[in-house]
Every structure is written in C-alpha cells, then in structure tokens.
Amino acid sequence: MPMMPASPQRTFGRGEVKAKYSRGRTRLDELYQDGAAKIRIPESFDGRMEAVLINTSGGLTGGDRLQWVMAAEAGTALTVTTQACEKIYKSDSGPASIDTELRVEGSARLDWLPQETILFDDASLNRRLDVDLAEDAEFLAIEAVLLGRKAMGEAVRYGNFRDRWRVRRSGTLIHAEDVRMTGDIENLVAQTAVLGGDVAFATLLYFGPRAEALMPKVREALGTAAAGASEWNGKLVARIVAADGYALRKSLIPALRVLRDGENLPKVWHL
Numbered sequence: 437m438p439m440m441p442a443s444p445q446r447t448f449g450r451g452e453v454k455a456k457y458s459r460g461r462t463r464l465d466e467l468y469q470d471g472a473a474k475i476r477i478p479e480s481f482d483g484r485m486e487a488v489l490i491n492t493s494g495g496l497t498g499g500d501r502l503q504w505v506m507a508a509e510a511g512t513a514l515t516v517t518t519q520a521c522e523k524i525y526k527s528d529s530g531p532a533s534i535d536t537e538l539r540v541e542g543s544a545r546l547d548w549l550p551q552e553t554i555l556f557d558d559a560s561l562n563r564r565l566d567v568d569l570a571e572d573a574e575f576l577a578i579e580a581v582l583l584g585r586k587a588m589g590e591a592v593r594y595g596n597f598r599d600r601w602r603v604r605r606s607g608t609l610i611h612a613e614d615v616r617m618t619g620d621i622e623n624l625v626a627q628t629a630v631l632g633g634d635v636a637f638a639t640l641l642y643f644g645p646r647a648e649a650l651m652p653k654v655r656e657a658l659g660t661a662a663a664g665a666s667e668w669n670g671k672l673v674a675r676i677v678a679a680d681g682y683a684l685r686k687s688l689i690p691a692l693r694v695l696r697d698g699e700n701l702p703k704v705w706h707l
Contacts (some may be wrong), residue, residue, distance in 0.1 A: 449473030498527030661687035
C-alpha cells in the first residue's frame with residue numbers, strides 16, 4: 437500500500453484577555469489560551485494591568501495562524517505587548533495570518549504595543565487589526581516592521597505582506613488603512629515614494645482627548661528622523677522610516693513615551 441505524504445505541521449494559537457475595574461485598580465477578569473498562544477500577566481503596583489503575548493512556536497510560516505482578542509472594560513487601563521519580535525519565515529504554502537481584535541469600553545485605555553514584526557526573504561503574512569472604541573475610550577497603537585535584520589546581513593528580496601487596520605468608535609469607522617507589499621519587495625522599497633531604500637518602518641496611532649495637545653511634543657520627540665505626524669478630530673498618526681531596527685527604536689521609543697505621559701515602555705522591550 438503506497439504511503440500518503442505527510443502534511444506539514446502548522447501552528448495555531450488563540451489568546452484572549454478581558455480586564456475589569458475592581459477595588460480601585462485594573463484586574464484580570466478572563467484569560468483564555470489555546471495552542472501556541474500564551475499570555476503572561478506581570479505583577480503591577482500602579483493600578484494598571486499589563487499582558488505579555490507569547491508565540492511558543494518561535495515564529496510563523498505559511499499556513500500558521502495566530503488570533504488575539506483583548507478587551508478593556510469600563511474604567512480600566514490595559515497595556516498589551518509581546519515577549520519578543522514576531523518572526524515571519526520563508527513560506528512555500530501560502531501566507532501566515534495574525535488576526536487581532538481589540539475592544540475598549542467607556543473611560544478605559546488600551547495601549548497596543550507589540551514589538552517589531554521581522555519579515556525574512558520569501559516570507560508571506562496577512563495581518564489584520566480590528567479595534568472597537570467606546571465614545572470616550574483612549575487608544576494607543578504601534579506596529580513596526582523590519583525587512584530582515586540588517587546587522588545580520590539579511591535582506592528581503594521577494595515576499596508578501598498585507599496589513600489591514602480598521603478602527604471604529606461607537607460603531608462608526610474612524611480609521612482605515614491597507615498596506616500591500618508583494619512580489620519584488622527589494623525594488624519596491626527602493627523607490628523614493630515607498631521607503632527610499634530603508635528597511636524599517638512603523639505606524640503610530642493615538643485616539644484620545646489630548647491628541648491636539650500632544651502633537652507638538654510627538655514631533656519634537658521624533659527629532660530629525662525620517663518621519664511625519666499629523667492630528668485631526670482627536671486622532672494622531674505618525675509614520676516613521678529608518679535604516680534599521682536600532683535607528684527606528686531611537687525615534688519610536690521617545691514618541692511612545694510622550695503618548696504614555698512619560699511612562700517607560702514594558703520591560704520586555706528592553707530585555
């Protein structure tokens with residue numbers, strides 16, 4: 437009897453966190469973990485809560501799937517980050533996918549602060565971020581991408597990267613963007629209108645009542661970086677481009693500190 441070819445093993449993970457306000461501080465209400473998705477809640481002493489997301493597979497390739505669902509209930513303050521950079525490896529069987537759903541209820545704040553996503557040559561990734569904000573919720577998000585690790589001599593010549601963001605406040609769409617980089621990425625990013633040959637880029641997004649007041653401070657924090665920032669109707673958006681991950685963080689971290697009222701980023705960013 438002929439042997440059937442074995443199907444490649446694929447990674448799946450789903451993690452969920454719900455934060456509640458109780459006895460003067462933000463506390464864990466619900467926690468769910470499945471597959472490669474793990475979540476740790478470091479001890480906190482300032483009334484806020486932090487969740488650290490972990491992909492125990494060590495990276496993603498074609499056919500792998502991660503799903504994250506985070507909810508900050510009324511009055512809470514929740515920061516979500518990742519233990520390490522998410523690595524997207526060469527794919528020969530379609531894209532990997534990362535789907536994230538965030539919900540921020542009344543008078544709550546959620547900071548979505550994952551570390552960089554690193555794309556390797558011939559990687560393929562479809563990523564989706566859906567955010568649902570209450571009318572008076574506050575939200576900060578960063579997504580940074582590195583096309584290989586320059587210090588390691590890595591380069592991305594071909595691949596696929598699709599990134600879709602949708603943010604709604606009280607059900608009304610207030611922010612939408614789609615990034616698509618497919619095929620000959622090396623020549624695409626060399627174009628002046630794209631990255632001008634740089635290989636690190638990030639989008640920083642803030643929604644809240646202080647967007648207009650924070651705008652000049654964010655621009656000052658970005659300094660002389662290849663970056664732009666604008667604000668309108670309570671939304672602040674900044675785009676940053678850099679030669680490598682180290683240069684990107686030099687501009688990104690000061691801007692994030694401004695939007696976090698001077699607070700440092702989660703400790704895992706500095707380990």
